[in-house]
Amino acid sequence: MKNINTQVNIAGLKLKNPVITASGSFGFGREYSEYMDLNKLGGISVKGLTLKPRQGNRPPRIAETPAGILNSVGLQNPGVEAFIKNEIPFLRQFDTAIIANIAGNTVEDYCQMAEILSDADIDAIELNLSCPNTKEGCMIFGISPNGVASITNQVKKYCKKPLIVKLTPNVTNIMAIAEAAEAGGADAVSLINTILGMAIDINTRRPILANNFGGLSGPAVKPVALRMVYEAATRVKIPVIGMGGISTADDAIEFMLAGASAVMVGTANFAYPAVCVEIADGIATYIQKHNYDNIYDIIGKLELNT
Amino acid sequence: MPKVLREKIKRIENIAPGIFLMNIESGYIAENAKPGQFVNIKCCEGLNALLRRPISICRVDRSEGTFDIVFQVKGTGTEFLCRKQAGETVDLIGPLGNSFDIDDKYENIAVVGGGIGIFPLLFLLNEKKATKKTAFLGFRNKELIVLRKEFEQASDKLNISTDDGSEGYNGLITDLLEKDIVQAGYDMIYTCGPTPMIKKVCNIADSSSIKCQVSLEQRMGCGIGACLVCACKTKYGDDWEYSHVCKDGPVFSSSEVIFE
Ligand SMILES: Cc1cc2nc3c(=O)[nH]c(=O)nc-3n(C[C@H](O)[C@H](O)[C@H](O)COP(=O)(O)OP(=O)(O)OC[C@H]3O[C@@H](n4cnc5c(N)ncnc54)[C@H](O)[C@@H]3O)c2cc1C
Ligand SMILES: Cc1cc2nc3c(=O)[nH]c(=O)nc-3n(C[C@H](O)[C@H](O)[C@H](O)COP(=O)(O)O)c2cc1C
Numbered sequence A: 001m002k003n004i005n006t007q008v009n010i011a012g013l014k015l016k017n018p019v020i021t022a023s024g025s026f027g028f029g030r031e032y033s034e035y036m037d038l039n040k041l042g043g044i045s046v047k048g049l050t051l052k053p054r055q056g057n058r059p060p061r062i063a064e065t066p067a068g069i070l071n072s073v074g075l076q077n078p079g080v081e082a083f084i085k086n087e088i089p090f091l092r093q094f095d096t097a098i099i100a101n102i103a104g105n106t107v108e109d110y111c112q113m114a115e116i117l118s119d120a121d122i123d124a125i126e127l128n129l130s131c132p133n134t135k136e137g138c139m140i141f142g143i144s145p146n147g148v149a150s151i152t153n154q155v156k157k158y159c160k161k162p163l164i165v166k167l168t169p170n171v172t173n174i175m176a177i178a179e180a181a182e183a184g185g186a187d188a189v190s191l192i193n194t195i196l197g198m199a200i201d202i203n204t205r206r207p208i209l210a211n212n213f214g215g216l217s218g219p220a221v222k223p224v225a226l227r228m229v230y231e232a233a234t235r236v237k238i239p240v241i242g243m244g245g246i247s248t249a250d251d252a253i254e255f256m257l258a259g260a261s262a263v264m265v266g267t268a269n270f271a272y273p274a275v276c277v278e279i280a281d282g283i284a285t286y287i288q289k290h291n292y293d294n295i296y297d298i299i300g301k302l303e304l305n306t
Numbered sequence B: 001m002p003k004v005l006r007e008k009i010k011r012i013e014n015i016a017p018g019i020f021l022m023n024i025e026s027g028y029i030a031e032n033a034k035p036g037q038f039v040n041i042k043c044c045e046g047l048n049a050l051l052r053r054p055i056s057i058c059r060v061d062r063s064e065g066t067f068d069i070v071f072q073v074k075g076t077g078t079e080f081l082c083r084k085q086a087g088e089t090v091d092l093i094g095p096l097g098n099s100f101d102i103d104d105k106y107e108n109i110a111v112v113g114g115g116i117g118i119f120p121l122l123f124l125l126n127e128k129k130a131t132k133k134t135a136f137l138g139f140r141n142k143e144l145i146v147l148r149k150e151f152e153q154a155s156d157k158l159n160i161s162t163d164d165g166s167e168g169y170n171g172l173i174t175d176l177l178e179k180d181i182v183q184a185g186y187d188m189i190y191t192c193g194p195t196p197m198i199k200k201v202c203n204i205a206d207s208s209s210i211k212c213q214v215s216l217e218q219r220m221g222c223g224i225g226a227c228l229v230c231a232c233k234t235k236y237g238d239d240w241e242y243s244h245v246c247k248d249g250p251v252f253s254s255s256e257v258i259f260e
């Protein structure tokens, strides 16, 4: 079998394969390292970091819905300093890209974190403008083109690493938002974050989540995510990282055909801890089966019906 | 260390209305599981019951290389699980979570269980070397009493209560514990079941200065400590923090849990 090259280059970030674990689904990799070889991942986007440690929302924080889940974790994390001290040394033992996902309450928070992390041993920063689960709501930055352009532009001044801007799907026009991120200086965009949703227990007449609302992810969101990734990819020149409901290599290839240069996988890890390795292998098999030279023969190669 | 396993179902039995006992061939779980730990089961392939379901390990047979789980049919996941047949395989991750402290220094123990919370306590009783073991089990009614013989064999004294009085004491199982607590001289109490019950047990134990361990339940995502959805409030110095039931628990000491 010829050695299949699935390496991709995203804004100066070299990934050995296009499969990255999505922020919040994979912690800092420690737990999953017992179930899989982290060296086989293209990258790891770590749990969303904030400047100071956060305890997150009250439980229950999860509800299963048809083919998906709602979560309202609310960014429980040890803070950016503890991440640098305790988690980077662990992650660096593995040959995989480290992407620091950050969220803040103010523009200053984002800038300060970008500055601190620029001096840390990580490979890229992912700006989470789209978390629906905090009271202060960092989503507020992500829902208008002006907001996205402005915060990207500010953070870019402090950021010495490739800057990925993560977009929320809770908007009417994703194309305008993606363009705004590019105009603000983003090196790449990633989408989608979770879709705001709700689930109700009819016996207690209350929402299942203590937070009332939560973010929907998993296979249920895939068609929406795919459409948004396609729309974003047609509008921007910077690379697009696609996610939302990816559970198999076939799902990942759909996103890549729609224009994603790489993919992130979240919810699917919960059921099958080693699924990302299977997805990466499956993409290589697909390339080989179709006799393509490399991964770039599928990225954005969708042909629309006329 | 927990593993992803595909194991063969040896036997499945409907032991009470809506309650099933599944005997699973797994040398690995039988060998490695400790009382209080659970397995996380993919109840069906595909998009139904997307997440795994946590179920306690109820009994192990190390010579035979099997273990039992007992579960109540609640919703989609357990509905799929109960339709599985002997000879089919079940996809599970385990053994997960921490375990009860069954150190030999505890010589006179009580277990207090309610409903589906009784199952890890049977495993505990069978593993615990103690001079004296007392079991308190609460059920909704006579029909739902399960594993009675097994609990009788594993303990020195079995107390049963039902909410409707159809068998044993008519009322809450914690009433029996409370009556018994002064003269019984327990040095450790273990409890698992509905939140109001375990809260009461913790109160009773604390007011008699008896050590108490409680097994908590919370809705889970990954089951291995990565997604942080299964939060429970615990003490942290003078402050509190959110711990995680799947990894830091399910067993906590009553002195560290903060009930809300
Ligand atoms: C550590 C632990 C050990 C358990 N041991 C047992 C056992 O030995 N026997 C037994 O019958 N049950 C046990 N349970 C409860 C069991 O996990 C739930 O009854 C089961 O997940 C319900 O799934 P379902 O699809 O049938 O119900 P649904 O209501 O359709 O489930 C929907 C979602 O909610 C979650 N959920 C619902 N109820 C609970 C609950 N009580 N705890 C946690 N998650 C829940 C499900 O996992 C699923 O993600 C245990 C729970 C925990 C956390
Ligand atoms: C439990 C959970 C926690 C999440 N936490 C974060 C987070 O901290 N930061 C972030 O940018 N996205 C977070 N997400 C969103 C995912 O990274 C991803 O965008 C989304 O789940 C869609 O992908 P999926 O369908 O593959 O899960 C979280 C998702 C889940 C399910």
Ligand code: FES
Residues within 6 Å of the ligand: B219, B220, B221, B222, B223, B224, B225, B226, B227, B228, B229, B230, B244, B245, B246, B247
């Ligand atoms: S279920 Fe994911 S951390 Fe407990």
